[in-house]
Amino acid sequence: MIGFLTLAVFVATFAVIYRWAEGSHLAVLAGAAALVVIGTVSGTYTPIMALRSVYFETLALIFGMAAISALLARSGVYAYLAAGTAELSQGQGRWILVMMALVTYGISLASNSLVTVAVVVPVTLTVCFRTGIDPVPVIIAEIVAANLGGASTMIGDFPNMILASAGKLHFNDFIAGMMPICLILLAVMLVFFERRLGDWKGAEIPVDPVWVQGEALRHRAIDSRLLRYGLIIFGVTVAGLILAGPLKVRPGWIAFVAGVTALGLGRFKDDEFFSACGGTDILFYGGLFVMVGGLTSVGILDWAVNWLEGITAAHDRVRAILLMWMAAAVTIFVGGGTSAAVFAPLAATLRLDGDGQAAWWALALGIMAGSVAALPGATAGSLAMTQYSGFVKRHPELASAAAAGLQFTHREYVRWGMPLMGLFLVLGTVYIAVLAG
Secondary structure (H helix, E strand, C coil), X not given: CHHHHHHHHHHHHHHHHHHCHHHHHHHHHHHHHXXXXXXHHHCCCCHHHHHHCCCHHHHHHHHHHHHHHHHHHHHCHHHHHHHHHHHHCXXXXXXXXXXXXXXXXXXXXXXXXXXXXXXXXXXXXXXXHHCCECCHHHHHHHHHHHHHHHHHCCCCCHHHHHHHHHHCCCHHHHHHHCHHHHHHHHHHHHHHHHHHHCCCHHHECCCCHHXXXXXXXXXXXXXXXXXXXHHHHHHHHHHHHHHHHHHCCCHHHHHHHHHHHHHHHHCCCHHHHHHHCCHHHHHHHHHXXXXXXXXHHCCHHHHHHHHHHHHHCCXXXXXXXXHHHHHHHHHHHHCHHHHHHHHXXXXXXXXXXXXCCHHHHHHHHHHHHHHHHCCCCCCCHHHHHHHHHHHHHHCHXXXXXXXXXXXXXHHHHHHHHHHHHHHHHHHHHHXXXXXXX
16 A cells, blocks of 8 residues: 555656646655655655665765856856857758757767757757758757767766766766767767758748848857866866776765865856756755655565566566666656666666676666657756747747747657657667677
């Protein structure tokens, strides 16, 4: 009975998040509190057990990388890179997509998808409407590239931070295990868009010449002091993360010290401080870990492990691939961070003959594939949609141009995202089969 009640609270919490995404951290905290109360009353999940279920290293990673990203973003370097890249495309649709996708991937290697999309999408909208090109495929390519960039490194997205803590993985592990396949998938994505869009002639949309003459890409002035501090802190942090394994230091605490330093040098205003610390994300994932701990305490995750072992017999390679596909399916609806927290205990049970870390890469690839399939799974998908709508509202003279092109809707995103998820899963299956021996 307690198990069913615990599962019901978990499902209800994410049903609320699916419907009202903006207050997701509050919903998770409420769900976590409910599970602790249920567990305390039933004797199955005490507050001490809840505290022990939290991956504090992951929270330290989130804090540290959020602070460093906020410092670099405040310096103006991300906006400068995005605007400069857009101008180098010279208004050619094909090159706008390719170059903006590449710069998005590059920024996402070290910065979370929300920061990346917040920077590149406004620039993309301006350059696409200036040149009469439908911006929707470009934005979708940027969302996918952001997910691929985040999946390539330990510090690029929240799911990888969770997996790093759960699997005791290091920075170098992700570079060796995830970056090669993500670069291959990035190339596949660009070929996919090239094939689907052809020569781009059909994507041209009418824009009022008066708006084009009055609108220009704005190169935000770079604050050299903040940029210098940000690059030094980032460089030292990456060096520390690379050496963390040999020095037997956990990466989270290196990131934490770097984050404290970034906050001290960034001189953030009071209303910027909470966001610069990654406060909302820390609350969300702290509550999520408590909720997953509640599922573990009543045996739900043990049941899932036994079920997975039962249907795959002794074939660990098949089990890892099945885990990847399961994680992709779940991520579509609940997002990558939740999938990482839920499936990490299952990945920890797999022992493969080949690469001993292949189970973690299978899970990471599944989460990444699910993240590109639909907007609810894409970390920054909702933000990109909001930016698109807000841009058109701020420029009513573009309404007819936007209407002439494809609208940025959930259905339109799925039309691109679902086939890409299929391609990524097929290639990921081959990759894991080879790694697993």
